[in-house]
Amino acid sequence: MITRRNSKIIQIGGVAIGGNAPIVVQSMTKTDTRNTKATILQIKELEEAGCELVRVAVPDKQAAAAIRCIRNDISIPLIADIHFDYRLALDAIDSGVDGLRINPGNIGDPEKITTVVKAAKAKQIPIRIGVNAGSLPSDIDPDLPVAERMVSAALREINLLQELDFDLIKISLKAFDVPTTIESYQRIATMVPYPLHVGITEAGVPPAGLIRSTAGIAPLLYQGIGDTIRVSLTGSPVEEVKAAYEILKSLNLRSRGPVLISCPTCGRTEIDVVRITEEVNKRLSSYQKDIKVAVMGCAVNGPGEARDADIGIAGGKGKALLFKHGQKIRSISEDSIIPELIKEIEYLSRE
Numbered sequence: 001m002i003t004r005r006n007s008k009i010i011q012i013g014g015v016a017i018g019g020n021a022p023i024v025v026q027s028m029t030k031t032d033t034r035n036t037k038a039t040i041l042q043i044k045e046l047e048e049a050g051c052e053l054v055r056v057a058v059p060d061k062q063a064a065a066a067i068r069c070i071r072n073d074i075s076i077p078l079i080a081d082i083h084f085d086y087r088l089a090l091d092a093i094d095s096g097v098d099g100l101r102i103n104p105g106n107i108g109d110p111e112k113i114t115t116v117v118k119a120a121k122a123k124q125i126p127i128r129i130g131v132n133a134g135s136l137p138s139d140i141d142p143d144l145p146v147a148e149r150m151v152s153a154a155l156r157e158i159n160l161l162q163e164l165d166f167d168l169i170k171i172s173l174k175a176f177d178v179p180t181t182i183e184s185y186q187r188i189a190t191m192v193p194y195p196l197h198v199g200i201t202e203a204g205v206p207p208a209g210l211i212r213s214t215a216g217i218a219p220l221l222y223q224g225i226g227d228t229i230r231v232s233l234t235g236s237p238v239e240e241v242k243a244a245y246e247i248l249k250s251l252n253l254r255s256r257g258p259v260l261i262s263c264p265t266c267g268r269t270e271i272d273v274v275r276i277t278e279e280v281n282k283r284l285s286s287y288q289k290d291i292k293v294a295v296m297g298c299a300v301n302g303p304g305e306a307r308d309a310d311i312g313i314a315g316g317k318g319k320a321l322l323f324k325h326g327q328k329i330r331s332i333s334e335d336s337i338i339p340e341l342i343k344e345i346e347y348l349s350r351e
Contacts (some may be wrong), residue, residue, distance in 0.1 A: 013077025013098030018195030044174035064091035269297035
């Protein structure tokens with residue numbers, strides 16, 4: 001049982017972050033924010049995949065103005081990603097954004113941050129202090145380890161916000177390097193009460209990006225650190241959301257849709273487990289109910305894993321035993337495994 005870190009609860013557009021609230025899955029659009037039609041379409045795809053918060057890049061005033069149109073046509077809270085120009089944060093607030101992400105490494109001037117904080121406070125808009133290892137403030141001692149510099153940058157910004165009587169704060173400390181990221185979050189988690197957004201930045205393309213993200217995110221979540229997560233991939237943001245839920249499901253922290261258990265196959269396997277598993281996995285993407293499905297290849301672990309699943313098969317020579325809720329149902333031929341399994345999954349999905 002994972003014991004979550006006790007963090008302050010904030011609300012971003014009605015979504016609770018921190019405390020005992022479910023760990024929130026978020027992503028970021030890959031479209032040009034100024035292209036409102038494409039951005040809205042991508043956000044709707046993310047909503048369907050289960051995304052609960054979405055961030056958009058705001059590189060100029062036109063993008064900030066587009067937030068108004070986008071916000072009115074989506075269902076999940078919208079966060080503006082601000083770099084360099086604090087005035088874009090003010091424009092995003094005027095356009096009705098639900099949250100801000102600012103980078104202390106490239107906005108810098110405390111007076112500019114103060115202006116943004118006052119505007120956010122007036123409308124009760126949370127701010128994420130997003131520290132990235134690649135863009136740390138230049139005046140922090142470069143001889144310090146990167147993790148210490150990241151934490152120092154975050155604490156300086158937190159102190160400024162607290163001095164302005166602002167506590168609607170969320171924090172992230174991301175690096176490409178997994179150990180640096182983990183150390184940064186472990187340090188900050190003991191120093192402040194605010195919710196933490198966890199991820200590995202610039203993780204890359206799948207599968208390497210998925211592996212790197214999981215290596216960084218999962219250990220932190222297992223330690224109870226993390227209130228929102230993003231799997232940052234070079235690719236479709238929908239895949240980011242799917243991967244995030246798989247990480248959460250693997251730690252029993254969230255459930256969304258089926259879980260597929262399948263054996264890696266070996267010389268004992270006497271049915272085509274790879275083909276069957278790939279086809280079943282493809283079909284499962286259309287189901288939303290939380291069910292556990294097992295596709296096992298032989299009698300070593302097969303019956304035990306299949307019995308533990310809601311529905312599953314354990315393979316034999318050219319056939320398989322079908323299990324449902326731990327009970328052996330019947331023997332089926334290899335050619336019938338996929339249609340029979342899908343038929344039973346459909347029954348379960350309607351229960």
